[in-house]
Amino acid sequence: MGTPPSLMQRVPDLPPGIGSYRFLYFSDLMKRPVCAGKIRDRVGRLTDLVFALKEPYPEVVGIYLEHGWGKPTEIIPWDRVLRIEDDAIFVLPSEQGGSYPPFADQPGWIMLDTHLMGRTILDMDGRRTEVVNDVHLLEAKGRLLLIHVDSSFNGFLRRWGLGRIQGFKEDLISWKYVQPLSLEDATITDKVSLSVTRKQLKELPSEDLADALEELTGNEQEALFSALDSEKAADTLLEAEPRAQRQLIANLRKERARQILGEMTIPQLANLFTVLPHDDTTEMMGLLPDESVRRIKTILAAREAKASDLLSGEFVSFPKEAKVREVLEYIRRSGLEPHHLSYAYVVAPESKLLQGVVDLRELLLAGDEITLGEIMAFPVVSAEQDDTQEDLEQIFAKYHYRMIPVVDAQDRILGVIRYKDIMKTA
Numbered sequence: 547m548g549t550p551p552s553l554m555q556r557v558p559d560l561p562p563g564i565g566s567y568r569f570l571y572f573s574d575l576m577k578r579p580v581c582a583g584k585i586r587d588r589v590g591r592l593t594d595l596v597f598a599l600k601e602p603y604p605e606v607v608g609i610y611l612e613h614g615w616g617k618p619t620e621i622i623p624w625d626r627v628l629r630i631e632d633d634a635i636f637v638l639p640s641e642q643g644g645s646y647p648p649f650a651d652q653p654g655w656i657m658l659d660t661h662l663m664g665r666t667i668l669d670m671d672g673r674r675t676e677v678v679n680d681v682h683l684l685e686a687k688g689r690l691l692l693i694h695v696d697s698s699f700n701g702f703l704r705r706w707g708l709g710r711i712q713g714f715k716e717d718l719i720s721w722k723y724v725q726p727l728s729l730e731d732a733t734i735t736d737k738v739s740l741s742v743t744r745k746q747l748k749e750l751p752s753e754d755l756a757d758a759l760e761e762l763t764g765n766e767q768e769a770l771f772s773a774l775d776s777e778k779a780a781d782t783l784l785e786a787e788p789r790a791q792r793q794l795i796a797n798l799r800k801e802r803a804r805q806i807l808g809e810m811t812i813p814q815l816a817n818l819f820t821v822l823p824h825d826d827t828t829e830m831m832g833l834l835p836d837e838s839v840r841r842i843k844t845i846l847a848a849r850e851a852k853a854s855d856l857l858s859g860e861f862v863s864f865p866k867e868a869k870v871r872e873v874l875e876y877i878r879r880s881g882l883e884p885h886h887l888s889y890a891y892v893v894a895p896e897s898k899l900l901q902g903v904v905d906l907r908e909l910l911l912a913g914d915e916i917t918l919g920e921i922m923a924f925p926v927v928s929a930e931q932d933d934t935q936e937d938l939e940q941i942f943a944k945y946h947y948r949m950i951p952v953v954d955a956q957d958r959i960l961g962v963i964r965y966k967d968i969m970k971t972a
Contacts, residue, residue: 570630571696572658572681573704579634580609580622589620589646592635594659596621596649597692603721606683606690609635610649610657620646624690662695663705666757679705682718694718752778756785759794768797776802780809788821795826804833811858812838813967816845845935853938854931856968857952857961863893866901866919870912888948891959892922898958900926900951928953931960938968 577591594610609622626646628636640646656662662678679701682694698717755774759767759782771794774782783794783806795818798806807815807830815834819827819842831839841855862882864873873890890909892902902922912921928951929938941950942965952960 567684567686570683570685570690571701571704572663572683573701575630575635576659578630580611581634581636582639583636585634587639588634589622589637593619594657595690597656597658599654599656603684604656604692606692607655609637611646618645619649621649622646627688630685658692692721694720752781753785755782756787756790760787760790767793771797772802776805777809779806780814784810784814784818791818791821792823792826795822795830800833803830807833811964811967812841813845813856813963816842817967819846852931853929853933853952853963854960856935856938856963857931858963858967859961861889861891861949861951861962862887863891863959864918865895866892866917866922868918869914870909870916870918870921871914873909873918874914890918891926891951891962892918892924893959897956900928900953900957900959902926903951926951928957929963930955935968938963942969 572595575592575595577593579585579588580590580592581587582589590611590613592609593612596607596610597604598607606624607621608624609627611620611622613619622637623646626638626640628638630636658681662681665678677697678695679698680696681692682696684691684693696718701717755778759771767790771779771782783791786794795803810818815838819830822830831842834842844852844855860882862877862880864876877887877890887906889906890904891900892904893900902918902924903926904918904922908921927941927945927947929941931952931954933941933952938950941947947965949962949964951962954960
């Protein structure tokens with residue numbers, strides 16, 4: 547298995563005198579047959595690889611075999627490994643004959659599948675999180691070293707047996723920058739730390755960041771959250787569990803809290819305040835405009851909150867004469883978040899009368915010179931401004947739209963309500 551010379555340059559400080567080498571991915575070795583001498587003498591399949599944590603790179607200790615059905619596990623010391631081939635891994639027979647020694651964990655050992663694959667990486671300096679999708683290994687003169695973790699989509703595909711589908715950008719992170727929080731934590735937690743510089747947190751899903759925050763406490767949690775911009779912090783806070791929400795709010799400075807709350811919709815704020823202590827809720831409300839506080843209190847006070855209290859003014863609308871090309875150009879320039887772009891509403895310019903709706907997917911498939919009036923759907927499923935939260939839940943449950951418009955008695959659009967704002971507060 548050859549590797550381009552350019553990749554070799556990404557492995558700093560290799561042990562001297564390694565001579566010939568090749569690169570392997572752990573996911574390609576998983577479940578590979580292990581044979582004692584000949585291909586027909588199969589002793590099991592590789593379940594995991596055990597490494598000793600050393601500087602500069604961990605070095606393999608042995609092959610871990612797990613047989614199931616109540617049979618004891620085994621470890622094949624690496625000095626018993628003869629060669630790794632595409633169809634099998636060949637090893638010397640056990641010195642005692644029969645089975646290899648049972649596996650017994652040792653201080654300073656780490657197992658690739660058990661302790662790394664699929665685990666969250668926490669950047670305690672730059673506060674970024676990644677997921678380990680694969681582990682990149684270097685085989686040289688009988689030694690096998692752990693040199694990179696792979697957080698790319700290619701690694702994800704290999705992990706699920708889809709390695710033949712390639713073409714995505716590699717994202718290999720040198721092990722020099724990836725360390726367990728401690729030798730003990732490597733075996734009892736699902737976190738590893740990453741000491742590289744700060745990356746683009748905005749590219750990471752808010753739910754992943756929320757998961758990472760929930761695993762941290764105290765200064766580490768505060769450090770990670772403080773690195774997020776206001777918009778990302780708001781999305782992440784809403785995805786977090788109530789306990790983490792309370793911890794994060796308690797540590798916010800007033801101006802920072804004002805910025806984060808300003809990124810949330812009224813229903814989202816109401817939902818957040820339901821899990822906060824009374825004193826924190828009172829303090830947070832003091833940072834909001836009076837009209838927002840009134841609407842939030844209406845929602846908190848009763849299930850009879852009206853659609854006019856819950857709506858958001860963040861949506862896109864165009865006249866029916868607008869061409870697809872013009873709409874797409876506007877959307878690309880707008881910088882709007884994806885949740886604002888589920889639909890384009892067709893609205894009469896002067897009266898604001900709601901005339902139709904176009905799903906964003908329809909826009910992408912339509913010809914550039916087609917007008918919205920030619921592809922819009924009508925009449926539009928909408929809510930009236932006096933509909934209660936219960937009415938809105940029923941509309942969302944029936945139609946499963948990502949967003950519904952709110953109109954007045956003359957069918958003039960007043961705003962929109964997003965699915966996650968209502969159904970999450972139900």
